[in-house]
Amino acid sequence: MTGHVTMKDVARRVGCSSAVVSTVVNGARGNTVVGAAMRERVLGVAAELGYRTNFASRSLVRRRTRTLGVYIPSSPWAGLGYAYDDTILRGVEAASRKHGYDLLLIGLSGNQDPKTCLDKFAERRIDGLILIHAEGETPWVGELLARGCNVVAADYSGPEVGLDAMVFDNRAVSRVAVEHLAGLGHRQIGFIGSCRLSPNRDSVLRQQGFLQVTAEMGLEVPPEWVFDQRLLGRPLAPDADLCQIEGRAAAQHIVTLGQRGPTAWLAYCDLVAGIMLPVLRGGGVAVPGQISLMGVDDSDWCRMVDPPLTSVGHPLVDMGSRAVDQLVARIEAGPTETAGPRSGLRIVFPPTVVAKASTASV
Amino acid sequence: MTGHVTMKDVARRVGCSSAVVSTVVNGARGNTVVGAAMRERVLGVAAELGYRTNFASRSLVRRRTRTLGVYIPSSPWAGLGYAYDDTILRGVEAASRKHGYDLLLIGLSGNQDPKTCLDKFAERRIDGLILIHAEGETPWVGELLARGCNVVAADYSGPEVGLDAMVFDNRAVSRVAVEHLAGLGHRQIGFIGSCRLSPNRDSVLRQQGFLQVTAEMGLEVPPEWVFDQRLLGRPLAPDADLCQIEGRAAAQHIVTLGQRGPTAWLAYCDLVAGIMLPVLRGGGVAVPGQISLMGVDDSDWCRMVDPPLTSVGHPLVDMGSRAVDQLVARIEAGPTETAGPRSGLRIVFPPTVVAKASTASV
């Protein structure tokens, strides 16, 4: 720990200049500029001495750190743990590794000031930034872009702001879900939307998608088959246990509807659907015997509940990996080619139904 | 992005040397060495120009990066997602922030070569390393220690190897669980252990703890009240869905025991307990009506299952934070004081019962 081995040490031992060591160690000029004998000796001594390039030093002169920042903005998700964002992070990690980049954790919990991202760029601590699950309405993103920072969002659901983004097709969520249910023979399908004061974009898009696809398919959806703020009577202020309230109320609503209700329901997220399950059972509504129920997110615990919950899954790991691929491409393409306001790349990822036991034929 | 502002730029603009800028910016010598007027001007110009210290440069000269590595070794947990480790990570994040350290993600998924940790130290990329949920039997940890690297483990369950570690009292898990059940009047308590070929240390300790505490309390535990490999008949090779097999088999065993079985069971982890729930219901065993059941880990989804699962929780966030506190203390205490084989610090964290609805009075 005390005496770290430097290039000079290696050079002295070999009896050459440190420039030669540098050339060899970096495999510069296609390994063609330094004599084979010398190369061998340098490599040998370097290994013997346990030489490792000093990171700070190299970054200083190269003006590159081969490090990517990762930032998860605070979100109103308030879901069950952090599994969602963390799954994206796994994809990010795998791809970074593949490209030989390191990851600097700028903010995981969402309670870190986004300005920190700007700082890390200004300090030349990172070459690029991955934004996980950003929702937009973030002026600091504009600031980043304006400064020409390399940023790519994984699972972005905000407005077009010139940001490269991997986006999940939240409207298609409802499409594939409804198609799944229709495929099981259901013609009467209801939707459980968010009852929040300011629902996140994901849930809004899913609800819009639901109304759209049912209309296209000619399925009638009376107002009382869409459970949201309207039916709840009051919008809910942000709080940790909102899904509990939403789920219980929705389930109660279904129990009350009885025979007049749909034969299948899609909840805007797993959590709400999962909470409904025991309440439905308690109310004498069998799932999937009397109604089919499905959620969205394909959370890990879907197989833990009874019955295991059919859900719509996201290619989260993929979105993370592809975001990094794109970011690295940008970084290695060299300094900002396009100075003006560019329009961001968008890659859309499709949802997939993961059928389990909570949905069945009518 | 092109022209980054350096100290020289600030100095030129102010009309002083860059040494003055450095002193001011770093608040060196207790802000007492530079004149107040000069100080103001420097600060003003620095702000105006948007000056930020170059990280590589500073690290190079300071020989400190104010960065902590985070590494999660691969583990046979194969549980439900990564919520467990990630929760520790949140604690690590919070504490790092508090101390003004950044976090470098060396390995999250457990499929990153541990040697990478050594490399990061050798490249002087990190000042210290946090090991999350390490199980020991890791020769590379010895290597790290031998080189005098600063390492602290959060939730360590391996043998004493001179590593500073935050450890969870896995034996006490069973103690508090049994006490909880006894408090509800249960005198006949069974245990569901791991059926794996090589069970992880956590589960082994929990089982040992169970046998010990029941003995101490004078509770009789006939062999068929401890479900493990013996009763299953075959040890299970590592696989993703082991908990499924364990849970189903255990539940089946309980159904078969009928009246001859205990009135309460403790499963070595939530996942197994959660899987048992529907099987028990299917077998006509009411929880908590006929038997009480509890798990360990207090996973997020415990409240999702029916009935919500009573469990034993860990102070995971705390363990993460305290690990960082200790690591930072070590780092800032200066270079390795103790050269010889030191004995690592151990801070033991107690478990807590988180009562929900799956346990009730006899």
Add this chain to the structure above:
DNA sequence: TTGAAAGCGCTAACAT
């Protein structure tokens, strides 16, 4: 093919 030298941007003695 190899070496000398000039920085990268900052810090910390040491001078003034």
Add this chain to the structure above:
DNA sequence: ATGTTAGCGCTTTCAA
């Protein structure tokens, strides 16, 4: 109180 200087360890022209 402020400036000068000598590096930190590496990369990269440019000479030899």
